[in-house]
Amino acid sequence: MTLVDARGPRETRAAGGDSRRPRRGGLRRSSARLGWTFASPALLVVAAVMIFPIVFSIIMSFSNVNVTGNGFQLSGVTGKNYSILFGSPRYWHDLEFTATYTVVTVTIEMVLGTLVALVLERLTVARGWLMALLLLPWALITVVSAQLWAYVYNGVYGVFDAIMNSVGVHNLNVLGTPMQASVAMGVADVWKTTPFVAIMVLAGLVMLPGEVVEAARIDGANAWTVFWRVRLPLLRPALAVAVMFRILQAFGLFDLPYVLTNGGPGTSTESLAVLGYKVLFNDLEFGPGAAVAASTALVVLVVCLLFLKVFRTQVGEQED
Amino acid sequence: MARRRTKNLGTNIAAIAIAAFVALPLYWMVASSFKGQADITSSAAVPPHPTTANYGNAFSNYNFGTYLMNSAIVAVATTAIVLALGTFAGYALARLPMRGKTAIMTALLMISLFPTIAVVAPLYLLLRDIGWLNSYQGLVLSYTALMLPFAIWILRNFFLGIPKAMEESARVDGAGPVRTVLQVILPQALPGLFTAGVFTFVAAWTEFIIALTLNNSDRYRTVAVGIALFGGQYTTPYGTIFAASAVAMLPIAILVLVFRRAVVSGLTAGAVKG
Numbered sequence: 001m002t003l004v005d006a007r008g009p010r011e012t013r014a015a016g017g018d019s020r021r022p023r024r025g026g027l028r029r030s031s032a033r034l035g036w037t038f039a040s041p042a043l044l045v046v047a048a049v050m051i052f053p054i055v056f057s058i059i060m061s062f063s064n065v066n067v068t069g070n071g072f073q074l075s076g077v078t079g080k081n082y083s084i085l086f087g088s089p090r091y092w093h094d095l096e097f098t099a100t101y102t103v104v105t106v107t108i109e110m111v112l113g114t115l116v117a118l119v120l121e122r123l124t125v126a127r128g129w130l131m132a133l134l135l136l137p138w139a140l141i142t143v144v145s146a147q148l149w150a151y152v153y154n155g156v157y158g159v160f161d162a163i164m165n166s167v168g169v170h171n172l173n174v175l176g177t178p179m180q181a182s183v184a185m186g187v188a189d190v191w192k193t194t195p196f197v198a199i200m201v202l203a204g205l206v207m208l209p210g211e212v213v214e215a216a217r218i219d220g221a222n223a224w225t226v227f228w229r230v231r232l233p234l235l236r237p238a239l240a241v242a243v244m245f246r247i248l249q250a251f252g253l254f255d256l257p258y259v260l261t262n263g264g265p266g267t268s269t270e271s272l273a274v275l276g277y278k279v280l281f282n283d284l285e286f287g288p289g290a291a292v293a294a295s296t297a298l299v300v301l302v303v304c305l306l307f308l309k310v311f312r313t314q315v316g317e318q319e320d
Numbered sequence: 321m322a323r324r325r326t327k328n329l330g331t332n333i334a335a336i337a338i339a340a341f342v343a344l345p346l347y348w349m350v351a352s353s354f355k356g357q358a359d360i361t362s363s364a365a366v367p368p369h370p371t372t373a374n375y376g377n378a379f380s381n382y383n384f385g386t387y388l389m390n391s392a393i394v395a396v397a398t399t400a401i402v403l404a405l406g407t408f409a410g411y412a413l414a415r416l417p418m419r420g421k422t423a424i425m426t427a428l429l430m431i432s433l434f435p436t437i438a439v440v441a442p443l444y445l446l447l448r449d450i451g452w453l454n455s456y457q458g459l460v461l462s463y464t465a466l467m468l469p470f471a472i473w474i475l476r477n478f479f480l481g482i483p484k485a486m487e488e489s490a491r492v493d494g495a496g497p498v499r500t501v502l503q504v505i506l507p508q509a510l511p512g513l514f515t516a517g518v519f520t521f522v523a524a525w526t527e528f529i530i531a532l533t534l535n536n537s538d539r540y541r542t543v544a545v546g547i548a549l550f551g552g553q554y555t556t557p558y559g560t561i562f563a564a565s566a567v568a569m570l571p572i573a574i575l576v577l578v579f580r581r582a583v584v585s586g587l588t589a590g591a592v593k594g
Binding site: 028031032034035036037038039041042043045046048049050051052053054056057060067070071072115116119120122123124125126128130131132133134135136137139140141142143144145146147148149150151152156157159162163191195199203244245248249251252254255258259272273276277280281286289290292293294296297300301304308311312 | 328331332334335338339341342343345346348349352360361362363405406408409411412413415416417418419422424426428429430431433434435436437438439440441442443444445446448449461462464465466468469472497501522525526528529533543544545547548556558561562565568569572573575576577580583584
């Protein structure tokens with residue numbers, strides 16, 4: 001081992017002479033084969049159980065799907081499922097609701113999350129404890145938080161109504177009124193997810209080069225200017241990752257509306273995923289249901305492609 | 321000096337406000353789980369007549385014990401398989417020369433963020449065909465595929481941080497590739513394994529839509545589905561729901577608090593690289 005270290009890889013190769021060169025090519029090829037051997041079990045499972053079903057959803061969405069008690073058949077190629085979908089005001093409402101909800105909650109979560117991260121960064125006492133506390137909502141089963149907020153917002157005995165009564169606002173029916181139900185759901189979402197954003201942003205803050213901030217300060221910039229002109233621009237890659245994660249998660253929103261409001265009142269808080277689930281498993285309409293699922297996946301794919309540069313910098317350009 | 325103190329004061333007040341915003345709903349959940357039927361509709365901050373009846377009720381009148389066992393079996397099995405497959409895949413994608421690594425990593429990251437509704441219908445139909453609805457293996461297989469992409473991602477990032485010299489010296493010592501990974505790389509990557517493990521376990525423990533679709537019989541129901549479906553059509557037994565919720569939160573809370581560092585480094589795996 002010391003021998004190898006002393007001579008270094010280049011000298012070793014030179015000492016081996018010409019006869020080593022083809023063997024190195026072979027070594028490279030064999031370790032590429034080893035790479036695929038190591039990676040293929042995991043990649044095959046992902047391909048079979050994630051990618052294949054996504055493709056299958058798309059195929060189903062263009063077929064007549066006949067599901068019986070013990071099997072299913074696909075027949076023909078048809079645009080019928082999509083014409084049902086696009087002709088339905090409920091679909092357009094749910095698309096609009098999901099998109100608006102995503103934009104509004106992600107914006108609020110990013111602003112609050114950044115503020116929380118700034119507080120965490122400056123905090124000198126009990127920082128570890130606060131971080132631990134912040135992790136709890138993130139790790140909580142979403143269904144549990146949905147039940148908890150349903151109880152808080154309960155129109156008869158909810159503690160939210162009790163608090164509002166004490167400041168003179170009476171007869172609220174939060175979950176029974178479309179706009180209020182959407183806002184209430186957003187609050188539950190912000191409660192559960194802002195901590196996640198805060199910790200991601202904090203990691204970005206900690207990584208910032210201290211010299212740059214120091215230099216700006218010496219140049220006479222105040223804290224406000226340093227934040228807006230120096231730290232925030234440097235923080236952009238970290239913020240982009242958090243935004244991307246949150247947009248894609250929020251677009252698949254299901255657990256919270258399914259349990260908290262069941263999409264109601266009416267269909268006012270119905271997300272695309274809840275619509276897809278209801279069409280699939282309540283109405284047992286697998287063709288149109290697959291069309292909802294596939295079109296949601298398509299929107300997500302488009303968002304992914306818009307963020308492709310962020311993905312790329314995440315993966316890093318190190319093709320071997 | 322005075323300036324510094326006011327700065328700290330502002331930070332501390334903000335920190336207390338954040339802590340209260342996060343902790344109060346959780347406190348309300350735990351407090352309500354100790355309220356009896358008569359008190360569950362009261363907004364008293366402290367249960368007037370604390371009782372553990374809800375906890376007994378969750379286990380005796382509902383099959384919450386079965387749900388807990390189902391969730392534990394599925395989450396542990398999923399975590400074990402994801403770590404076993406993910407370690408080798410993550411190592412290969414970090415270290416070994418393969419074509420298209422960037423494309424594979426990009427695709428994996430996208431898949432890990434894809435909405436589950438996109439796969440749930442085909443999974444239901446295909447697993448029904450082979451008789452795997454209401455089983456452990458159907459759910460474990462689905463969860464393994466669902467959670468592998470992110471686990472591979474975390475593990476690869478950790479492997480990238482391990483000095484290459486370690487493997488080279490192992491190779492010189494005559495260790496085969498599998499032994500190199502298991503005996504040389506794995507001990508170095510232990511924090512990464514904890515991180516990927518905690519993330520996978522939490523994801524499997526909290527997952528809802530696939531469990532709701534595939535395992536709807538009471539016998540194979542998981543905790544998340546059980547808590548969502550507690551109660552009858554007209555009444556919601558909140559006391560029992562929150563007793564069950566508190567019990568379900570306990571293992572996750574312990575896991576997250578014990579492996580706090582691992583979780584934080586997992587959440588930041590993306591940001592750190594950027």
